[in-house]
Amino acid sequence: EDQVTQSPEALRLQEGESSSLNCSYTVSGLRGLFWYRQDPGKGPEFLFTLYSAGEEKEKERLKATLTKKESFLHITAPKPEDSATYLCAVQARNRGGGYNKLIFGAGTRLAVHP
Amino acid sequence: NAGVTQTPKFQVLKTGQSMTLQCAQDMNHNSMYWYRQDPGMGLRLIYYSASEGTTDKGEVPNGYNVSRLNKREFSLRLESAAPSQTSVYFCASSEPGVGGGSEAFFGQGTRLTVV
Numbered sequence: 001e002d003q004v005t006q007s008p009e010a011l012r013l014q015e016g017e018s019s020s021l022n023c024s025y026t027v028s029g030l031r032g033l034f035w036y037r038q039d040p041g042k043g044p045e046f047l048f049t050l051y052s053a054g055e056e057k058e059k060e061r062l063k064a065t066l067t068k069k070e071s072f073l074h075i076t077a078p079k080p081e082d083s084a085t086y087l088c089a090v091q092a093r094n095r096g097g098g099y100n101k102l103i104f105g106a107g108t109r110l111a112v113h114p
Numbered sequence: 115n116a117g118v119t120q121t122p123k124f125q126v127l128k129t130g131q132s133m134t135l136q137c138a139q140d141m142n143h144n145s146m147y148w149y150r151q152d153p154g155m156g157l158r159l160i161y162y163s164a165s166e167g168t169t170d171k172g173e174v175p176n177g178y179n180v181s182r183l184n185k186r187e188f189s190l191r192l193e194s195a196a197p198s199q200t201s202v203y204f205c206a207s208s209e210p211g212v213g214g215g216s217e218a219f220f221g222q223g224t225r226l227t228v229v
Contacts, residue, residue, distance in 0.1 A: 034217050042222060042223070043222050043223050045220075046217050046218070046219060049217050087156070101159065102216070102218060104156040104157040104158075105156055106154055107156060
């Protein structure tokens with residue numbers, strides 16, 4: 001069964017304290033892995049797409065990496081404004097054709113304190 | 115630069131009432147989606163529309179209907195609301211990227227409470 005698991009559920013960091021969020025997945029035929037940021041009361045905001053193992057993407061203090069079984073979102077020297085829920089999603093290939101479903105993890109709630 | 119617009123933002127319904135959630139996108143995307151988000155369960159797909167004129171069930175379609183009115187608009191209807199449908203509803207749209215994956219862009223959400 002296609003599945004996405006994110007860990008930890010919640011993470012508290014001090015400003016400047018670097019860390020990583022994990023997204024483990026099992027899917028038959030990966031078409032893409034996506035990272036989103038969600039602020040309270042808002043919709044998810046797209047951050048990155050990764051397509052193949054070994055690929056990396058960077059944006060400001062965030063860096064996403066991908067292996068065959070998991071993805072990491074590395075946060076370097078975080079600031080309080082990085083506090084949000086980070087969602088991981090994988091798009092699985094539909095063997096029957098048609099829609100390639102997008103499967104979301106439950107997210108990691110990140111709090112960065114000054 | 116609106117992206118995906120959902121209305122209303124908040125709604126309280128009584129059990130058994132009906133309502134329609136509206137969604138419109140201005141990115142010329144072919145695919146549109148309705149998700150619900152519940153605490154600890156992530157986003158779950160209710161219905162999707164791969165292109166204008168087509169709709170299909172997602173993971174949790176029971177109690178909902180959809181209409182793809184045109185390329186821009188995709189509405190979600192609750193015919194007889196139940197307390198279990200209390201949730202935050204998100205509309206999204208997408209278009210295949212260069213690598214084949216379809217990153218979705220989301221609206222701000224509709225917070226629905228059924229009492």
